[in-house]
Amino acid sequence: xxxxxxxxxxxxxxxxxxxxxxxxxxxxxxxxxxxxxxKGYGITLYERLPFPGGIMVFGIPESRIPRNRVLLGCKxxxxxxxxxxxxxxxxxxxxVKILGDDFTxxxxxxxxxxxxxxxxxxxxxxxxxxxxxxxxxSFKGIYSALEYLFRSKAHELGLMPEKEKIKxxxxxxxxxxxxxxxxxxxxxxxxxxxxxxxxxxxxxxAPSGSYEINRLKRRGxxxxxRAVIRRVLGEGKVESIEVISVSAEVKGGVVLKMEQIPGTxxxxxxxxxxxxxxxxxxxxxxxxxxxxxxxxxxxxxEVNGKFMSSKDKVFATGDVATGVSKVGRxxxxxxxxxxxxxxxxxxxA
Amino acid sequence: xxxVKIVDMEKCxxxxxxxxxxxxxxxxxxxxxxxxxxxxxxPITCLHCTAPVCVDVCPTGAxxxxxxGPVRFRRNRCTGCKLCVAACPFGIPDIDPAKGFxxxxxxxxxxxxxxxxxxxxELCPTGAMMYGEYEEVVGPSKSKAVGLLTGRRVIQxxxxxxxxxxxx
Numbered sequence: 001x002x003x004x005x006x007x008x009x010x011x012x013x014x015x016x017x018x019x020x021x022x023x024x025x026x027x028x029x030x031x032x033x034x035x036x037x038x039k040g041y042g043i044t045l046y047e048r049l050p051f052p053g054g055i056m057v058f059g060i061p062e063s064r065i066p067r068n069r070v071l072l073g074c075k076x077x078x079x080x081x082x083x084x085x086x087x088x089x090x091x092x093x094x095x096v097k098i099l100g101d102d103f104t105x106x107x108x109x110x111x112x113x114x115x116x117x118x119x120x121x122x123x124x125x126x127x128x129x130x131x132x133x134x135x136x137x138s139f140k141g142i143y144s145a146l147e148y149l150f151r152s153k154a155h156e157l158g159l160m161p162e163k164e165k166i167k168x169x170x171x172x173x174x175x176x177x178x179x180x181x182x183x184x185x186x187x188x189x190x191x192x193x194x195x196x197x198x199x200x201x202x203x204x205x206a207p208s209g210s211y212e213i214n215r216l217k218r219r220g221x222x223x224x225x226r227a228v229i230r231r232v233l234g235e236g237k238v239e240s241i242e243v244i245s246v247s248a249e250v251k252g253g254v255v256l257k258m259e260q261i262p263g264t265x266x267x268x269x270x271x272x273x274x275x276x277x278x279x280x281x282x283x284x285x286x287x288x289x290x291x292x293x294x295x296x297x298x299x300x301x302e303v304n305g306k307f308m309s310s311k312d313k314v315f316a317t318g319d320v321a322t323g324v325s326k327v328g329r330x331x332x333x334x335x336x337x338x339x340x341x342x343x344x345x346x347x348x349a
Numbered sequence: 350x351x352x353v354k355i356v357d358m359e360k361c362x363x364x365x366x367x368x369x370x371x372x373x374x375x376x377x378x379x380x381x382x383x384x385x386x387x388x389x390x391x392p393i394t395c396l397h398c399t400a401p402v403c404v405d406v407c408p409t410g411a412x413x414x415x416x417x418g419p420v421r422f423r424r425n426r427c428t429g430c431k432l433c434v435a436a437c438p439f440g441i442p443d444i445d446p447a448k449g450f451x452x453x454x455x456x457x458x459x460x461x462x463x464x465x466x467x468x469x470x471e472l473c474p475t476g477a478m479m480y481g482e483y484e485e486v487v488g489p490s491k492s493k494a495v496g497l498l499t500g501r502r503v504i505q506x507x508x509x510x511x512x513x514x515x516x517x
Binding site for chain 2: 001002003005008027031056064065066069070209210211212213214326327328329331332335336
């Protein structure tokens with residue numbers, strides 16, 4: 001992937017004497033970095049994980065996106081466009097915890113970065129997962145789909161020993177039918193587990209699309225559609241689950257209305273693990289009580305039409321500003337934000 | 350030296366990168382991800398036909414087949430008659446709503462002057478969008494099938510391969 005696709009494979013002649021910090025080297029952060037690097041800005045990318053690429057390298061399975069294409073694009077940014085990629089370096093207000101923080105070696109305060117650069121772009125994505133809205137959701141053996149994928153990817157990259165991977169039992173229930181849930185189910189099948197997919201959506205209105213659901217079925221996954229988990233049963237650890245059928249109205253992958261149908265409760269025995277993939281939550285580099293940058297009710301950073309946050313010199317882009325999206329849309333918002341950063345710093349916005 | 354662009358559907362994951370980067374550059378995307386009746390997400394964009402009907406029906410010669418391969422258009426000759434829109438079997442040509450003239454994928458004409466591949470090819474995360482000389486693009490896809498049949502090629506995604514970027 002050439003993130004610096006806006007220009008030729010050589011350093012731009014005109015350098016701009018301004019520096020931009022980008023927090024998070026995922027699709028949107030890298031796209032913004034590439035655009036601004038082509039314009040001649042000095043770019044520093046902060047990435048809390050040991051490699052750039054974000055979800056493309058640490059979440060989405062290798063069979064979908066080959067990481068080398070992503071990493072080669074990052075290498076070009078570094079070597080030709082002098083973009084500084086600081087890996088294992090997290091920028092955050094003190095005390096903010098996100099999945100994958102074990103790999104962070106250095107933490108820099110957000111204010112320090114904002115002060116040091118002419119503009120700061122927050123592109124930290126949606127790394128927290130929605131937890132299971134059911135009784136017994138704190139039992140052992142319940143994992144988020146993203147954490148499961150993240151750990152298996154970290155192991156694949158040689159960053160995590162085998163024993164730190166999530167070990168699943170033979171029968172796994174995956175909740176949700178979005179792409180994260182589907183990828184987790186595929187990974188579990190690949191590891192040889194017997195997988196049951198449970199979702200409110202049916203095969204036709206699943207947010208990941210009917211093709212992905214059918215592909216899972218062909219690999220032996222059973223799909224319980226129009227159902228939710230009511231209770232997790234067991235003694236501190238998942239043993240069985242109680243599901244109930246629901247009637248639901250789903251449009252564009254979003255559940256508009258849902259009602260449980262009384263009398264359809266049933267218990268599925270012999271479930272060893274539950275993997276929850278029912279949505280991702282934005283992870284801005286600050287906590288809930290941080291007042292300087294306004295957030296919206298769903299947790300995303302509030303931005304105006306120019307992707308500016310409520311704090312001076314600070315922009316936000318990608319999923320942390322728009323909500324969960326596919327790689328393509330994250331790339332596009334990154335590019336759009338970069339055009340506004342450029343215009344603001346040139347004084348033409 | 351005719352250049353072609355084809356999509357390897359074995360690699361495409363429907364992430365919309367091509368559509369969204371095209372929209373960024375051209376305000377209306379000239380490539381669009383469309384689900385087939387089986388739900389497979391396919392990027393639909395101009396196929397730059399060898400015998401393009403849109404060129405045949407254009408009364409002013411605004412749409413033309415470039416020597417390089419792509420079907421391109423000259424804005425200043427377009428009358429906005431929409432004949433090309435109706436003629437294309439894939440419904441590719443579009444009318445720019447603001448200006449009323451035809452617009453379509455031209456495989457990034459501006460970029461080709463700098464010898465750069467189209468933007469959708471550059472930002473495709475999977476490498477499904479392939480662009481280049483006919484033999485160089487189609488060759489690998491064709492030999493892939495032969496390789497599978499003869500057993501010379503095994504599908505392997507190289508999970509053990511270390512990233513080239515590794516270090517520090």
